[in-house]
Amino acid sequence: xxxxxxxxxxxxxxxxxxxxxxxxxxxNGSHLLVHDQNKYRSMxxxxxxxxxxxxxxxxxxxxGHLYIAAMIVVIQIFMAKELFNLLRRSHEDRQLPGFxxxxxxxxxxxMLFVYGRILSQQLVNTVTTDMVLYKLVSKLVKYHMxxxxxLYIAGFVWFIVTLKKKMYKYQFSQYAWxxxxxxxxxxQSAFTVANIFEGxxxxxxxxxxxxxxxxxxxxxxxxxxxxxxxxLSPKKTWEGFIGASFxxxxxxxxxxxxxxxxxxxxxxxxxxxxxxxxxDPDPFFRPEYYTLPxxxxxLFPWKExxxxxxQWHALCLGLFASIIAPFGGFFASGFKRAFKIKDFGDSIPxxxxxxxxxxxxxxxxxxxxxxxxxxxxAMNLSVETxxxxxxxxxxxxxxxxxxxxxxxxxxxTMTAQS
Amino acid sequence: xxxxxGSSQTPWVRHRRxxxxxxxxxxxxNETHLLVNDQNKYRSMxxxxxxxxxxxxxxxxxxxxGHLYITAMIVVIQIFMARELFNLLRRAHVDRCLPGFxxxxxxxxxxxMLFVYGRILGQRLVNTVTSDKVLYQLVSxxxxxQMIAxxxLYTAGFVWFILTLKKGMYKYQFGQYAWxxxxxxxxxxQSAFTVANIFEGxxxxxxxxxxxxxxxxxxxxxxxxxxxxxxxxLSPKKTWEGFIGASFxxxxxxxxxxxxxxxxxxxxxxxxxxxxxxxxxDPGPLFRPEYYTVPxxxxEWFPWKExxxxxxQWHALCLGLFASIIAPFGGFFASGFKRAFKIKDFGDSIPxxxxxxxxxxxxxxxxxxxxxxxxxxxxGQNLMVETxxxxxxxxxxxxxxxxxxxxxxxxxxxRMTxxx
Numbered sequence: 001x002x003x004x005x006x007x008x009x010x011x012x013x014x015x016x017x018x019x020x021x022x023x024x025x026x027x028n029g030s031h032l033l034v035h036d037q038n039k040y041r042s043m044x045x046x047x048x049x050x051x052x053x054x055x056x057x058x059x060x061x062x063x064g065h066l067y068i069a070a071m072i073v074v075i076q077i078f079m080a081k082e083l084f085n086l087l088r089r090s091h092e093d094r095q096l097p098g099f100x101x102x103x104x105x106x107x108x109x110x111m112l113f114v115y116g117r118i119l120s121q122q123l124v125n126t127v128t129t130d131m132v133l134y135k136l137v138s139k140l141v142k143y144h145m146x147x148x149x150x151l152y153i154a155g156f157v158w159f160i161v162t163l164k165k166k167m168y169k170y171q172f173s174q175y176a177w178x179x180x181x182x183x184x185x186x187x188q189s190a191f192t193v194a195n196i197f198e199g200x201x202x203x204x205x206x207x208x209x210x211x212x213x214x215x216x217x218x219x220x221x222x223x224x225x226x227x228x229x230x231x232l233s234p235k236k237t238w239e240g241f242i243g244a245s246f247x248x249x250x251x252x253x254x255x256x257x258x259x260x261x262x263x264x265x266x267x268x269x270x271x272x273x274x275x276x277x278x279x280d281p282d283p284f285f286r287p288e289y290y291t292l293p294x295x296x297x298x299l300f301p302w303k304e305x306x307x308x309x310x311q312w313h314a315l316c317l318g319l320f321a322s323i324i325a326p327f328g329g330f331f332a333s334g335f336k337r338a339f340k341i342k343d344f345g346d347s348i349p350x351x352x353x354x355x356x357x358x359x360x361x362x363x364x365x366x367x368x369x370x371x372x373x374x375x376x377x378a379m380n381l382s383v384e385t386x387x388x389x390x391x392x393x394x395x396x397x398x399x400x401x402x403x404x405x406x407x408x409x410x411x412x413t414m415t416a417q418s
Numbered sequence: 419x420x421x422x423x424g425s426s427q428t429p430w431v432r433h434r435r436x437x438x439x440x441x442x443x444x445x446x447x448n449e450t451h452l453l454v455n456d457q458n459k460y461r462s463m464x465x466x467x468x469x470x471x472x473x474x475x476x477x478x479x480x481x482x483x484g485h486l487y488i489t490a491m492i493v494v495i496q497i498f499m500a501r502e503l504f505n506l507l508r509r510a511h512v513d514r515c516l517p518g519f520x521x522x523x524x525x526x527x528x529x530x531m532l533f534v535y536g537r538i539l540g541q542r543l544v545n546t547v548t549s550d551k552v553l554y555q556l557v558s559x560x561x562x563x564q565m566i567a568x569x570x571l572y573t574a575g576f577v578w579f580i581l582t583l584k585k586g587m588y589k590y591q592f593g594q595y596a597w598x599x600x601x602x603x604x605x606x607x608q609s610a611f612t613v614a615n616i617f618e619g620x621x622x623x624x625x626x627x628x629x630x631x632x633x634x635x636x637x638x639x640x641x642x643x644x645x646x647x648x649x650x651x652l653s654p655k656k657t658w659e660g661f662i663g664a665s666f667x668x669x670x671x672x673x674x675x676x677x678x679x680x681x682x683x684x685x686x687x688x689x690x691x692x693x694x695x696x697x698x699x700d701p702g703p704l705f706r707p708e709y710y711t712v713p714x715x716x717x718e719w720f721p722w723k724e725x726x727x728x729x730x731q732w733h734a735l736c737l738g739l740f741a742s743i744i745a746p747f748g749g750f751f752a753s754g755f756k757r758a759f760k761i762k763d764f765g766d767s768i769p770x771x772x773x774x775x776x777x778x779x780x781x782x783x784x785x786x787x788x789x790x791x792x793x794x795x796x797x798g799q800n801l802m803v804e805t806x807x808x809x810x811x812x813x814x815x816x817x818x819x820x821x822x823x824x825x826x827x828x829x830x831x832x833r834m835t836x837x838x
Contacts, residue, residue, distance in 0.1 A: 146794040149787070153744060160750045163652060168758030176600050183603075232583060324573060330580045338588030367569070374566040381813045383822050390806060390826065396833065402803045403826050406810065410819055412545065412690055 049349050061204060065269045069193050076189045078354045080107055082345040083181045096164060103178050105155045110182045113148040114190040120144065122197060125271035188362040191369035198372060201265040205256060205314060206368040209321040210360050212251050217244035233333045245322035252318030256311040260285040284310040284376065313376065320367050328363035332356065459642065465770035481624060485689045489613050496609045498774045500527055502765040503601045516584060523598050525575045530602045533568040534610040540564065541811060542617060545691035562812050608782040611789035618792060621685040625676060625734060626788040629741040630780050632671050637664035653753045665742035672738030676731040680705045704730040733796060740787050748783035752776065
C-alpha cells in the first residue's frame, strides 16, 4: 500500500475503507474532468439548470428588495428542510410523534428573532402613517427579544418533557443537529437580508462573484485541468482555481463599475415598500478621474480613466470570493464524505440540492456583511450623516433619550481625561 | 407480555428489558432510589455540605472584591467548563492520529472569548484608558475593527479545519467540530450575559445566582425530609414535595433578599469602566423604597403598620418564579444528556457534586433569562437608540461626538420651542 501511495494520485490502491471505495471506482485515470467521457452531456444538463437559475434570479432582482428578501426566505426554508431530513432515521421517528414539529418550532422562533431584529426599523418606517398600527408595531418591536426567548424556552421545556427512554441519544443528537443547522442557515441569510436593505449592490456583487468563480473554475478545469487541488474534491484542479481567481478579480473590478451606475442597486431601502428608489449617490459610487501615464495613453485611446472608490472594495470582495469562499465547498464535500451522502438533495438537476449550490454563497454572504459594516459603513460616518440618521429614524422621545445618554457618556469621558 | 405487567406496578419495582439505561435503575430498585430511604444519605449530605460551604464562602469573597474580579472568576469557570466538555466526547486513540486537532478547539475558544468580551467590555475598556491619549486612540481603533478581526480568526480556524481533514477520520472530525461549536455557544452565551449583567450592577448577577442556590438547597432539604413522589423519570432523586417546597422558599427569599441587597450601593450601581475602586451613584427609582400602609384585613398581631417595598422586589418575584419553575429544566437537560451518553458526571472537580458543569447547569439557564429580563423590563432597551449610540462612540472622535451633541441639542431645543 505504501508503494502505490507514492505513484500518481490517479491510481489508488488504498485500504478498502468506505471512503476509499468511492475513489477506487473512479480510479484508472477517470476522475479528472478532462478525461471524463460523459463530461459533455453532464455539462449540457448543468448549463440548462444554470441558465434557468440565473434567469429567475435576474427577474427577482428587478422586482426589488422585498422580493429578494422573500426569495432568500424561501431558499432558507428549502435548505432547512433538506438538512433536517438528512440525518433523521425514520424508524426512530415513528416512535416520537411530534418530534419533527420541534424542529419547525425552533425554525419559526429563529425566523422571528433574526428578521425581527434586522427589519424592525424598516417595519416601523413602513407604518408611520397609521397611528394605531405604529403604536402596535413599536410595542412588538420593544418586546421582541423576550417574546423570542419565551418561544425558545417553550421549545426547550417541550424537548425535555418529550424525552423518551432509550431514545435519549438520538433525541439529543437531533437537538444539537437542529441548532447547528439553524445557526448556519440563519446567520448567512440574516446577513444577506441586512446587506440587501443597505443596497442591492452589496448582495448582488458578492453573489455574482461566487457564480463567476464557480463557472470560470468549471470552464478552466474543463479545458486545462491537470493537477488535482485537494483530496476532498477530486474534480477540482489548480489550473481551474488560478484561472478562476484571475477571472473573478477582473470581473469584480468591472462589474462594480457597471452595477454602481444604477440607483436601483446602490440606494439603501429605509422601509418595506416596493416602489421606485431615489437617493443621493454615496461617495463610494461617484467616479474619480485618474489621468493615465503617458506611455499607456500612447498605446490606448483613453487619456483618463474614471474609477469609483467602490471598485477597490470590489477587488477585496473578489479576492475573498476566489481564495476563501471555495473552502465552503470543500467543507460541504468533506461533510458529504463523512456521512456518506452523495448530495444534500435533488431539487436542481445536475447540481444536486439547494444546499449544494449555496455552500460557497453562505461563506461569502457573511464576509460581505462584515466587510460592509467594518469598512464601508464606518468610512461613511461623519457628524452630518449620523445626525441625519438620528433625525430621520428616531422619534422625538428616542432622540431625547439618545441625547441624554450621549451627554452622560461625554461627561464621564471628559472628567476621566481631566 | 411479562414486560407490560411489570411496568404497570408501582414504579419502585421494575422488571424491564435489560437495556443500558435500565441497568442504572435496576441497581437502585427495591425502594432505595428515593432520597428519603437512602441509608447513606447522611454521609453524602455531609460531603455535599462541606463543598457547598467552601463554594459559597469563596463566592462571597469575590463579590466583596468587585466587578472585575467577578468577571475574572466567571472567565476561569468558563475555561474549566469548556475543558470538561471538550474532553467529554473525545476518543483518545483517534486523537493520537490527529496532531494539532486539540489546538483547534482552543483556537475557537480564544476567538469566541475575544469576540464576546470585546463587544461587552469594549466601551468600558475605552472609558478606562481615556486619561492617556495614545492608548485611547489605539484602543478605539481596536474596538472599531474588532468584528473583522474576530471573523478573520474564525475563518483561519475554518480553513485550518478543512486542511487537516484526514481520510478515514472525516466523521469523527466533523462530529468534534459540531460539538466544539455547541459547547462554545452554550458556555459563552451564558457567561457573556452574566458579565453584561454584572457591569449593570452586581445585584443583577448576585440575586439570580443566589436564587438558584437557594432553590437547589431547599429542594434538597424538602426532599430529604418529606420527599415521596418522584418528579420526573430523568432525575429519579427529585420529588414533587421538594419541588413545591423549594418554589415557595425561593419566591419568599427573592422578595426578602431583593430588599436586603438593594441597600448596598456596591451591589446596585452600574460600573462604567474597568476600575476596581469604590462606587458611588444615584440608585435609581427601582431601589428607592415606597411606603405602603398595611391593609386592614391583615391580622392584629402583625407588628408593622406600613411596609417599605422597593419596586425592584416585584421584579425579584418574577426572577424567583423563573428560578423555581423553569431553571430546574437546565438540570433535567444535563441529566438527560448524561444518560444519553452514559456519563456519570461531567467531571470530578467538586467532591460530592461532580464537575463544574454539574453545578452550573441551572445557573446557565437563569443567567440568560436574567439578562433578557433586565434588558426588556428594567432598562427598556431600545435597539435603534443603542445601535446609533454604538456607532457614534465607535466611529467618531471625542471632538466629533461633542459637535454632534451640541448640534443635536440645538435641534431638539428648536423642536421643543416650536411644539410649545
